[in-house]
Amino acid sequence: MSEIAVTDASERLSVLARMVPERISEEAEMLLPELGEIEVIQSRSGLVMLPMRDTVTGTDFHLGEVLVSEAHIRLPGGIEGYGMVTGHDLERAMAMAVIDAALSAGVAVARLTRVIAEEAARQAEQDRETLRAIEATRVDMETF
């Protein structure tokens, strides 16, 4: 399976948030025995307001709210993990928080790094296929 190395923390979290639900849940399940008793600080759905910048005057305004699921956990040693994904999927947000906490705690880092690299490659390929379909609609308008 192809891989794309993900070294940036922001990119790593973005890849996790977009990971296939079954895959991220499976990875999180595998981590649980290694992490000890997890304290759930937050597990809830809620809204994130999404602003946009107007291209005419540069004004930032609110486009509308996005339903998200959020999970915030703490490991026995005090290390925290956080997950937020769009949509109502508390399990996926919790799985993301578990993986985030494991990476911060130095648990299964090599395996998780490989999984995230594989997932990054899958997401990049998915985007590439979408963009190939979009490119097929490029038009060169002629005027007479």
Place this chain on the structure above:
Amino acid sequence: MAYVATRGGERAIEQAERLYRAQMGEVTPARVAEIERALPSLIDRVMGEASLYAPDLAALALAQSGGDLYEALLLLRAWRSTQPRLQIAAPVTQDRMLTHRRISAAFKDIPGGQILGPTLDYSHRLLATEVVQGETFTPVPVEKAANPAPACHPSLAAWQQAQGLVAAPSLAPVDRDSIPDLTKEPLLFPAKRAHTLQSLARADTGGVLALGYSAMRGYGNAHPTVNELRLSEAEVIVRHPNGTEFSAGRVKTSQAEVVTTKGQGTLRLGFCATLGWNEVKTIAGATLDLNAPGAPKGSPVNEEFFLYHTEPVESSGFCIHFKLPHYVTFQSSLDALRDAKAQRNKTEEPA
């Protein structure tokens, strides 16, 4: 207005609700999933007007309301009020969105080129009646290009600003927590631009179209040409408690700029955007934005006129409240009418 509480009819009310819901039958997870899958344009329209991006809930609201758009919006806006606001995301900027469609009717050769994306603009529209005869309509798959399109495209307005064709934005970006928010403060006039654009983003598509169309037909002061129309996916950039920003996922957005040459030596632009892909609303909304400056009070392109009258929950709610009991107010008007008639008859009697 004066209202009076009415009593009675509890059984009739309950049976009326049952009769209404019987039209739709069972609302199952499979039905909701099929609505979400099969009706993306309707889902997008509902999400934009509900001001809530949640495709599965929009599908549920449509299933539960039997497709009554205003009822679906009411359900979604009410549900939204039960949810906590967790964060305000980073502002979406045009040059960072995954662009699916990007066209200009004003400029043929725009930087980055024109991409039709998913559209029927140049297609022959025919009803596929063979489906009601038992056949299946199967769309022909896209023949993908060898190479992908660029994910992001430059803003046409930014290029026009660099060319001196339009005025450059003069505003400095504000802190995201300080952006005016209509869900927390009233709409007052003259409206803040952030309020105007937020109000248009959640406005009723049909209402915006009707008023925008009136401007296009000549009841405005400027005829629009589409400067740039985009359908995109925007990343929802949120904050980890440690401060790292990341994308929690993508949402579909649409935005339109319309342009007029009626400026003082430069082009003038109007703007509108919404959640979901909804071209007609953004073009009509941008036309209203273009025509609003200096519009007389009472004109369809006057800001107060079009923002108040295109709020879907308020306008539909006000409209349908007229079917609820008004017995006292109407009786009072009837009494006044009878009095006036009696008075007139009295004065018309010969001395």
